[in-house]
Amino acid sequence: ALAPAGLEASLKAAEQLEADHETTVEQFRRDVERARYGAQRAERRYRAVDPDNRLVARGLEAEWEGALRELKAAEAELARREHTRPLVLTSEERASLLALGKDLSAVWSAPTTTDRDRKELLRTLLEEVVMTVAREKFNAHLTLRWHGGLLSELDVPLPRSRPATVRTE
Structure with a gap:
């Protein structure tokens, strides 16, 4: 189950997981930018309305607040995704893991294990x-x-x- 070829395949899968994670994080960064643009646009529309037109101003204010909530949620999700980054093995860790796969039976049956x-x-x-x-x-x-x-x-x-x-x- 843990042959060196299997370990190599697992390491390649881990590298692919890291690449997929980067792609996902980049998508969430674009979502934050889109939400930020929407919030700025809603703010501009709210500030441009005639203060005497209270009904329209209330509607635009609610739209702006909704856009700000969306921006906050997008930023929180981006921060969460960035902090749940998969661990990346260094080249030394990769080499020692591959060597361990070759010596697994020795580790398993060692009297110190x-x-x-x-x-x-x-x-x-x-x-x-x-x-x-x-x-x-x-x-x-x-x-x-x-x-x-x-x-x-x-x-x-x-x-x-x-x-x-x-x-x-």
Whole structure:
């Protein structure tokens, strides 16, 4: 599941994710510019209206306030998108990750690796685990979806236990 070729594909996918994120952030920057232009235009229209025409002035003021709310929402969304930037690996991190993929079995079976470390490693490598239990067959079918898209399937026998006794005391 974590062969060097799979790691390389995962790294390329991470690079594509970063590029897609940049495209998305650029789109939100354009949305902010569009909202800013709309707010400035609404302000100009409001300031240009004759103050004696209160009904029109109220309508234009409401339009301006709506445009300002849209601008504030667009700026908040842009800030949120910029702060949720995917992590970019340095070239040293990429090289050490590829080397780790080659030595994963050594890391897994090392005497210094605790069960907690193995569990954390699995949490990092697995994207999803789906378990289907067949009680009548005393069997559980596991589907493991690894980061990178590879699927592994396991059938695990379940312990045969006695039926619970009901007590009415």
